[in-house]
Amino acid sequence: xxLRAVKEAPAQAVSKSHALLTRAGYVQQSSAGMFRxxxxxxxxxxxxxxxxxxxxxxxxxxxxxxxxxxVTRSELWEKSGRLGSYGEELLxxxxxxxxxxxxxxxxxxxxxxxxxxxxxxxxxxxxxKVYQTTMKFRDELRPRFGLLRGREFLMMDMYxxxxxxxxxxxxxADVCDAYARIFRRLGVAYDRVNADGxxxxxxxxxxxxxxxxxxxxxxxxxxSGDFVANVEVAASSEGPCTEPSCSCxxxxxxxxxxxIEIGHTFLLGTKYAEAxxxxxxxxxxxxxxxxxxxxxxxxSRLMAVLIEAEGGSDEDGIIWPRxxxxxxxxxxxxxxxxxxxxxxxxxxxxxxxxxxxxLEVVLDDRWKDxxxxxxxxxxxxxxxxxxxxxxxxxxxxxxxxxxIDRATGEVRLLSVSEVAAHLAAxxxxxxxx
Amino acid sequence: xxLRAVKEAPAQAVSKSHALLTRAGYVQQSSAGMFRxxxxxxxxxxxxxxxxxxxxxxxxxxxxxxxxxxVTRSELWEKSGRLGSYGEELLxxxxxxxxxxxxxxxxxxxxxxxxxxxxxxxxxxxxxKVYQTTMKFRDELRPRFGLLRGREFLMMDMYxxxxxxxxxxxxxADVCDAYARIFRRLGVAYDRVNADGxxxxxxxxxxxxxxxxxxxxxxxxxxSGDFVANVEVAASSEGPCTEPSCSCxxxxxxxxxxxIEIGHTFLLGTKYAEAxxxxxxxxxxxxxxxxxxxxxxxxSRLMAVLIEAEGGSDEDGIIWPRxxxxxxxxxxxxxxxxxxxxxxxxxxxxxxxxxxxxLEVVLDDRWKDxxxxxxxxxxxxxxxxxxxxxxxxxxxxxxxxxxIDRATGEVRLLSVSEVAAHLAAxxxxxxxx
Numbered sequence: 001x002x003l004r005a006v007k008e009a010p011a012q013a014v015s016k017s018h019a020l021l022t023r024a025g026y027v028q029q030s031s032a033g034m035f036r037x038x039x040x041x042x043x044x045x046x047x048x049x050x051x052x053x054x055x056x057x058x059x060x061x062x063x064x065x066x067x068x069x070x071v072t073r074s075e076l077w078e079k080s081g082r083l084g085s086y087g088e089e090l091l092x093x094x095x096x097x098x099x100x101x102x103x104x105x106x107x108x109x110x111x112x113x114x115x116x117x118x119x120x121x122x123x124x125x126x127x128x129k130v131y132q133t134t135m136k137f138r139d140e141l142r143p144r145f146g147l148l149r150g151r152e153f154l155m156m157d158m159y160x161x162x163x164x165x166x167x168x169x170x171x172x173a174d175v176c177d178a179y180a181r182i183f184r185r186l187g188v189a190y191d192r193v194n195a196d197g198x199x200x201x202x203x204x205x206x207x208x209x210x211x212x213x214x215x216x217x218x219x220x221x222x223x224s225g226d227f228v229a230n231v232e233v234a235a236s237s238e239g240p241c242t243e244p245s246c247s248c249x250x251x252x253x254x255x256x257x258x259x260i261e262i263g264h265t266f267l268l269g270t271k272y273a274e275a276x277x278x279x280x281x282x283x284x285x286x287x288x289x290x291x292x293x294x295x296x297x298x299x300s301r302l303m304a305v306l307i308e309a310e311g312g313s314d315e316d317g318i319i320w321p322r323x324x325x326x327x328x329x330x331x332x333x334x335x336x337x338x339x340x341x342x343x344x345x346x347x348x349x350x351x352x353x354x355x356x357x358x359l360e361v362v363l364d365d366r367w368k369d370x371x372x373x374x375x376x377x378x379x380x381x382x383x384x385x386x387x388x389x390x391x392x393x394x395x396x397x398x399x400x401x402x403x404i405d406r407a408t409g410e411v412r413l414l415s416v417s418e419v420a421a422h423l424a425a426x427x428x429x430x431x432x433x
Numbered sequence: 434x435x436l437r438a439v440k441e442a443p444a445q446a447v448s449k450s451h452a453l454l455t456r457a458g459y460v461q462q463s464s465a466g467m468f469r470x471x472x473x474x475x476x477x478x479x480x481x482x483x484x485x486x487x488x489x490x491x492x493x494x495x496x497x498x499x500x501x502x503x504v505t506r507s508e509l510w511e512k513s514g515r516l517g518s519y520g521e522e523l524l525x526x527x528x529x530x531x532x533x534x535x536x537x538x539x540x541x542x543x544x545x546x547x548x549x550x551x552x553x554x555x556x557x558x559x560x561x562k563v564y565q566t567t568m569k570f571r572d573e574l575r576p577r578f579g580l581l582r583g584r585e586f587l588m589m590d591m592y593x594x595x596x597x598x599x600x601x602x603x604x605x606a607d608v609c610d611a612y613a614r615i616f617r618r619l620g621v622a623y624d625r626v627n628a629d630g631x632x633x634x635x636x637x638x639x640x641x642x643x644x645x646x647x648x649x650x651x652x653x654x655x656x657s658g659d660f661v662a663n664v665e666v667a668a669s670s671e672g673p674c675t676e677p678s679c680s681c682x683x684x685x686x687x688x689x690x691x692x693i694e695i696g697h698t699f700l701l702g703t704k705y706a707e708a709x710x711x712x713x714x715x716x717x718x719x720x721x722x723x724x725x726x727x728x729x730x731x732x733s734r735l736m737a738v739l740i741e742a743e744g745g746s747d748e749d750g751i752i753w754p755r756x757x758x759x760x761x762x763x764x765x766x767x768x769x770x771x772x773x774x775x776x777x778x779x780x781x782x783x784x785x786x787x788x789x790x791x792l793e794v795v796l797d798d799r800w801k802d803x804x805x806x807x808x809x810x811x812x813x814x815x816x817x818x819x820x821x822x823x824x825x826x827x828x829x830x831x832x833x834x835x836x837i838d839r840a841t842g843e844v845r846l847l848s849v850s851e852v853a854a855h856l857a858a859x860x861x862x863x864x865x866x
Contacts, residue, residue, distance in 0.1 A: 067470035093526035
């Protein structure tokens with residue numbers, strides 16, 4: 001039996017995603033900005049993480065996954081100069097022996113210290129491209145909007161080290177390509193916008209933003225061309241588009257729209273490498289600090305953003321991209337008298353057995369609940385396909401079940417073998433590129 | 434290029450596993466009891482986690498995975514009465530708003546609070562069986578032996594809630610069966626011993642211990658029968674075996690041996706359920722506190738224990754069980770003049786292309802290093818199969834490569850297609866039951 005309860009939205013939920021994820025039993029807030037990820041959320045997160053893994057490991061990027069400690073020595077943050085500058089969002093504490101640590105919100109210090117510990121890097125060991133997907137902690141003063149701005153969050157952070165800026169830029173482009181593939185697999189539209197570096201610092205940096213009403217960020221874009229930028233770095237944000245790089249040729253108008261950041265890329269340069277003496281040596285034995293890039297995708301935030309984005313929900317509940325839905329489909333049985341119920345349940349189990357084994361199926365044969373109630377719950381949860389086994393399934397000449405497509409609302413009457421074929425096909429089209 | 438460096442063992446490494454994992458580039462200690470899990474370690478950990486997932490999700494157990502916050506309100510620990518009793522190993526701190534939190538070493542409080550939040554549980558929602566595999570933190574006074582006793586560690590912790598003790602015992606037995614399957618897939622021998630409850634408390638409790646010289650725990654066992662128990666709970670630990678339950682029939686002798694705990698099971702009873710008012714209601718509307726069990730496997734510790742256990746290493750390095758080795762095999766090229774080197778590298782790439790796609794292969798075609806050096810490194814790292822491509826691979830009539838079985842040391846000369854068949858077969862035998 002699933003640990004899942006459909007409850008009222010929390011009083012403080014002012015974001016659609018927080019309300020829906022709570023009502024549908026995906027998450028429960030344990031304290032301000034911290035969440036219990038219940039089994040359905042864990043399934044979505046695991047699928048998001050797996051897609052990110054696949055795309056970051058793919059050639060030419062071929063990044064390697066590792067895992068840095070969450071509790072990190074403050075000493076390292078002193079070395080980079082960020083212990084003071086990062087501010088109160090960096091949660092600091094002492095262990096029982098009095099050594100000061102902090103809970104890592106980002107890991108430039110840990111990773112650069114690691115790379116530096118190997119000694120000077122020769123060409124053949126470079127570039128280094130590593131990433132992790134771990135819980136991070138940022139002590140936000142005002143955590144809000146559920147997973148959109150939490151204090152504890154699951155994040156993919158990647159770091160790369162290079163001999164030259166040219167090489168770093170090549171990897172930077174490869175990461176942007178990987179991001180594009182990731183977001184395409186999720187079917188989510190996004191803007192890649194120029195941004196400023198914030199606390200991490202960095203010369204070249206982009207934010208990946210999903211247009212959404214809920215967005216705390218704002219982008220300026222050209223209504224006729226391809227120009228788009230963070231409102232904080234754009235020269236102007238209204239009137240005629242005068243961006244020389246824009247495809248509008250000077251004929252566009254600027255406008256603004258809200259967006260939610262789901263990823264970022266930074267070309268960091270040598271700041272951390274210099275602080276930690278992480279160096280490369282060339283064929284003439286000349287040493288120079290490594291050029292570094294860092295990149296991130298907020299995984300738990302992304303789960304919420306998929307709901308905030310266009311098409312991510314409707315008045316009935318969540319609409320997941322098939323690639324990350326917690327299950328592929330749910331099979332509901334209709335109510336009836338004891339004999340009918342047993343017949344429906346038997347048909348439903350038979351149908352589940354005939355579906356391809358790779359499909360993840362939930363069987364909801366609770367008979368105390370009305371079909372309306374079960375259907376409403378299935379739509380709220382957002383199963384991509386909902387199958388109803390009722391009277392028609394018992395028809396001796398042409399037994400049929402009802403198949404509802406959650407996203408389009410389309411309802412079809414199909415035989416069991418047709419359902420199996422349909423589900424297998426729709427799952428294939430949502431698979432890796 | 435892999436981020437991996439073969440370095441000297443750390444000065445403070447007094448355990449074989451810590452020395453080998455460090456020298457072979459799997460882990461690096463960042464501060465006392467905290468470790469950077471480098472890409473090879475992350476691969477082993479991911480495979481261990483996947484095996485645990487498979488076995489815990491299998492019927493009849495069918496546990497569900499979730500993810501609880503690492504930072505947990507001290508208030509919950511006050512409610513259970515453990516805030517004081519857990520002692521200084523519980524790392525506590527305040528956030529910027531002055532609320533006290535702790536870094537979770539174990540999650541009975543979080544999970545019971547979650548279950549209680551759903552209100553009274555009816556029969557149809559029980560039992561609840563949930564688990565997570567997350568980083569935990571315990572502020573050990575003397576962290577030592579590398580991953581065997583760290584402060585930050587990856588652990589699977591499972592919790593179950595039941596209407597009756599009989600039902601709880603059924604799940605308890607299912608968990609023990611799942612553990613047996615997990616450890617069998619890893620090929621690791623273990624004792625299931627009666628133990629006392631420690632800080633968690635519990636009436637029925639077992640420890641799963643792997644016999645190893647390094648062990649900090651000690652078990653008493655009968656040399657002729659099946660009796661085995663933790664030395665702290667055994668009535669006596671030497672002389673004739675007088676255990677009525679032992680298969681020796683009173684003819685055995687007691688002896689002691691060291692072991693390392695890799696897992697535990699606790700029947701907790703109603704302690705936490707009472708503290709958090711997590712209740713069930715029966716058909717007559719009578720409420721009673723839920724009966725709870727908790728279970729754990731130390732995943733990062735297990736990685737080290739596989740090395741400490743019999744057969745887990747030899748004088749050359751690590752010997753992984755095939756099921757969790759970071760890669761299935763490594764292909765090494767022999768040295769030679771420029772022309773020979775290029776020919777070997779080409780053969781090696783051709784061989785990699787002919788291996789089944791599901792095999793995880795590392796190609797080591799570095800030509801500046803001697804074959805002896807590369808072979809020593811391959812053995813240290815513990816690739817289950819080592820393939821050497823040298824002069825014989827270029828033989829026009831019967832081209833052959835050398836295949837070395839890391840565990841047995843057996844060396845064979847095989848054609849490329851024979852190698853592919855052999856690797857596919859040896860991998861199959863290490864697959865899920």
